Amino acid sequence: MSTTTIRRSRLHRREHLAAAAFIAVPVLGFLIFIAYPLLFAVYASFTKWNGLGEPVLNGLDNYVEMWNDPYFWQAMGNTVFMMIGIPIGLVISLLLALALNRKMRGTTFFRTVYYVPVISSLAAVAILWQWAYNGDFGLVNQVLAFFGIDGPNWLQNADTAKPAIVIMAVWKGLGFSMLLYLAALQSVPRHLYEAAAIDGAGAFSQFRHITIPMLRPVTFFLVVTSIIGGAQIFIEINIMTPTGGPEFSTASIVWYIWQKAFNYLQMGYATAMSVVLGLLVFVITAIQFQVNRRSQFSIE
Amino acid sequence: MKSRILAVTAVSAVALATITGCSSGAAGSDGDTITFMFRGNDAEKAAYTAAIEQFEKDHDVDVKIIMTTADEYSTKLKAAITGKQIPDVFYIDPGSVQAYVKSGIVKDITDKVEESVDLDNIWEYGVDSYRFDGKLMGQGAIYAMPKDIGPFSFGYNKTMFDAAGIPLPDPEVPYTWAEFVDVAKKLTLDTNSDGTLDQWGTGLNVQWNLQPFVWSNGGDWLNEDRTKVTVDTPEFAEALQFFADMSNVEKVTPSTSDAQTLDTYQRWMQGQIGFFPVGPWDVPTYEKLDFEWDLIPYPVGATGETATWTGTLGIAVAETTKNADIATELAIYLSTDPTAQQSLVDAGVQVPNLKDMADEWVASATLPPANKQEFLDIANEYGRALPANTTYSAEWYDELFKNIQPVLDGEQSAEDYLAEVQPRMQQLLDKANADAGIG
Numbered sequence: 109m110s111t112t113t114i115r116r117s118r119l120h121r122r123e124h125l126a127a128a129a130f131i132a133v134p135v136l137g138f139l140i141f142i143a144y145p146l147l148f149a150v151y152a153s154f155t156k157w158n159g160l161g162e163p164v165l166n167g168l169d170n171y172v173e174m175w176n177d178p179y180f181w182q183a184m185g186n187t188v189f190m191m192i193g194i195p196i197g198l199v200i201s202l203l204l205a206l207a208l209n210r211k212m213r214g215t216t217f218f219r220t221v222y223y224v225p226v227i228s229s230l231a232a233v234a235i236l237w238q239w240a241y242n243g244d245f246g247l248v249n250q251v252l253a254f255f256g257i258d259g260p261n262w263l264q265n266a267d268t269a270k271p272a273i274v275i276m277a278v279w280k281g282l283g284f285s286m287l288l289y290l291a292a293l294q295s296v297p298r299h300l301y302e303a304a305a306i307d308g309a310g311a312f313s314q315f316r317h318i319t320i321p322m323l324r325p326v327t328f329f330l331v332v333t334s335i336i337g338g339a340q341i342f343i344e345i346n347i348m349t350p351t352g353g354p355e356f357s358t359a360s361i362v363w364y365i366w367q368k369a370f371n372y373l374q375m376g377y378a379t380a381m382s383v384v385l386g387l388l389v390f391v392i393t394a395i396q397f398q399v400n401r402r403s404q405f406s407i408e
Numbered sequence: 409m410k411s412r413i414l415a416v417t418a419v420s421a422v423a424l425a426t427i428t429g430c431s432s433g434a435a436g437s438d439g440d441t442i443t444f445m446f447r448g449n450d451a452e453k454a455a456y457t458a459a460i461e462q463f464e465k466d467h468d469v470d471v472k473i474i475m476t477t478a479d480e481y482s483t484k485l486k487a488a489i490t491g492k493q494i495p496d497v498f499y500i501d502p503g504s505v506q507a508y509v510k511s512g513i514v515k516d517i518t519d520k521v522e523e524s525v526d527l528d529n530i531w532e533y534g535v536d537s538y539r540f541d542g543k544l545m546g547q548g549a550i551y552a553m554p555k556d557i558g559p560f561s562f563g564y565n566k567t568m569f570d571a572a573g574i575p576l577p578d579p580e581v582p583y584t585w586a587e588f589v590d591v592a593k594k595l596t597l598d599t600n601s602d603g604t605l606d607q608w609g610t611g612l613n614v615q616w617n618l619q620p621f622v623w624s625n626g627g628d629w630l631n632e633d634r635t636k637v638t639v640d641t642p643e644f645a646e647a648l649q650f651f652a653d654m655s656n657v658e659k660v661t662p663s664t665s666d667a668q669t670l671d672t673y674q675r676w677m678q679g680q681i682g683f684f685p686v687g688p689w690d691v692p693t694y695e696k697l698d699f700e701w702d703l704i705p706y707p708v709g710a711t712g713e714t715a716t717w718t719g720t721l722g723i724a725v726a727e728t729t730k731n732a733d734i735a736t737e738l739a740i741y742l743s744t745d746p747t748a749q750q751s752l753v754d755a756g757v758q759v760p761n762l763k764d765m766a767d768e769w770v771a772s773a774t775l776p777p778a779n780k781q782e783f784l785d786i787a788n789e790y791g792r793a794l795p796a797n798t799t800y801s802a803e804w805y806d807e808l809f810k811n812i813q814p815v816l817d818g819e820q821s822a823e824d825y826l827a828e829v830q831p832r833m834q835q836l837l838d839k840a841n842a843d844a845g846i847g
């Protein structure tokens with residue numbers, strides 16, 4: 109009896125050791141590449157640091173400065189504004205998915221066409237759209253001119269620059285959400301529709317009471333990831349409006365953070381803004397999960 | 409059991425490698441290798457590669473080249489510095505010198521430069537742009553050698569003048585503002601009589617072209633000791649108003665919504681613009697234009713003196729380099745070696761750094777512009793540093809341009825705008841000076 113216990117414990121110990129070693133790899137990776145930078149960023153946010161020399165602690169100065177910095181609020185406002193593309197994108201991609209879910213010729217072709225922007229490099233796409241938005245020979249204004257509309261110089265006008273970027277971002281993201289919706293649509297059990305049809309439900313009512321609720325997990329996923337992504341919008345801003353747009357109208361919060369960190373030698377202040385942004389995204393995501401959980405209870 | 413031990417060992421080895429992988433593998437130097445980080449286009453890369461090969465032969469060292477695009481350079485360099493992987497030799501712009509010196513990143517190379525370089529034969533402006541005495545730029549120790557200088561000159565379309573029957577501008581006597589507008593008006597035409605303009609006097613970008621007008625009118629961005637923002641003076645306001653009026657009142661530029669650099673640049677290249685700025689870096693492109701063009705001084709404001717700025721980029725040596733001597737030599741070599749300079753000049757990317765070579769270049773060159781001397785006059789006599797190049801950070805300077813559009817659109821007067829923006833700029837300058845430990 110006693111020998112088996114010892115044996116088992118030795119075996120256990122060896123296995124534990126092996127397990128620990130295997131676990132160590134991702135844990136170390138996490139500590140080095142996620143935990144350490146995260147903690148360091150929080151530390152740096154309480155320092156005065158130009159990104160070159162040594163950080164010097166300065167307490168809450170960066171946070172106070174942020175509170176009083178009109179450009180911080182403007183960049184935040186711009187970022188939030190540009191998120192209006194998210195619901196628009198969701199609706200359009202759902203409609204596209206519904207259209208492409210039908211059995212007809214050419215759906216594969218269209219599915220591919222809508223997915224091309226997703227796999228294209230964002231930088232290349234941004235440069236392309238920059239040309240399209242050119243006030244003189246841009247494609248967008250040429251199309252508008254065909255209908256007798258005199259288009260604005262999109263990216264150089266404080267009123268149109270933000271919408272211009274939203275339109276591009278929606279276009280770029282459509283394929284991805286459409287694909288997920290397509291997959292979800294195809295996994296909706298047919299018998300639900302059949303049962304509803306027998307009960308006399310029309311097409312719209314089926315869509316409203318079966319399709320939409322069945323798509324809820326995908327919608328939830330898309331909303332959460334789009335908001336996180338939207339909060340971090342940067343590349344398209346930096347390429348299409350490298351100075352933050354006319355009258356700072358397209359400067360997103362991440363663009364402003366980058367500008368402060370790398371161009372204006374205020375790494376400490378920039379990390380403070382990153383910390384605030386990170387917290388905001390975390391809180392918003394947590395709320396979304398909370399809301400989602402409640403609404404699922406109500407379905408069941 | 410054996411295999412289990414093996415697995416454990418393997419996994420721990422991987423884990424260990426993950427940890428040490430971060431700290432080892434330092435860039436920088438070992439023995440006789442030095443790293444050189446720079447940015448530029450293909451022509452520059454080719455010219456530098458050739459020059460560096462020669463240096464490697466002459467000094468029996470290995471130079472590892474790290475090249476980035478212009479956009480990425482600053483971010484990558486700063487990341488390398490934060491990660492303590494500082495290249496031995498690297499490009500630096502004058503606007504960063506104070507921060508890099510204060511943070512102990514770049515080396516004081518004064519002794520070696522004074523010992524081995526004939527400073528009389530290099531543009532003073534080039535070297536002075538990298539002098540810093542702890543308080544003011546332009547004097548004191550040398551922290552980099554000029555990679556180049558970029559006198560930002562003014563060009564005009566000769567062919568267009570001939571077609572309109574306007575006498576060519578005198579390269580020695582600049583236009584007054586009134587004369588300039590007058591000529592520009594004569595050049596603003598509907599050449600094919602279709603009812604819309606297709607040729608304009610000029611089309612300038614405010615960020616790169618406001619300076620000549622302000623300076624020539626007696627205005628400036630900063631006071632002498634760089635503690636006060638002086639954009640709210642009548643001279644400055646008058647110049648900015650003149651700049652905006654060219655579009656809104658005189659209508660000698662493409663309409664405001666079209667007048668951004670990209671468009672006027674392309675229009676100039678298509679021969680639709682009379683006057684347009686020319687930097688040495690533009691020359692290889694402009695050589696291929698199918699109209700004749702030449703250089704003249706910028707039109708003059710109230711002072712009667714023409715003015716413009718001269719850009720520059722420097723080559724600095726890292727404080728941390730283990731091969732300080734050879735690294736400093738490389739910086740000096742790239743900046744002043746006649747053969748290296750020749751290969752860069754031949755690549756058409758810059759004006760020679762050496763005065764004697766530049767004189768020869770002016771006399772012998774056959775390609776446009778005919779008046780290459782203008783570049784040298786700017787370099788030698790009246791080219792100034794861009795305002796932000798003498799301060800710790802450019803944030804205060806960029807503030808001027810952030811909300812300037814209403815002025816350019818004629819919706820706000822220059823005077824009102826400048827009065828409004830000056831306090832904001834002052835606040836940012838104070839912050840930059842405080843960060844630099846000045847004032």
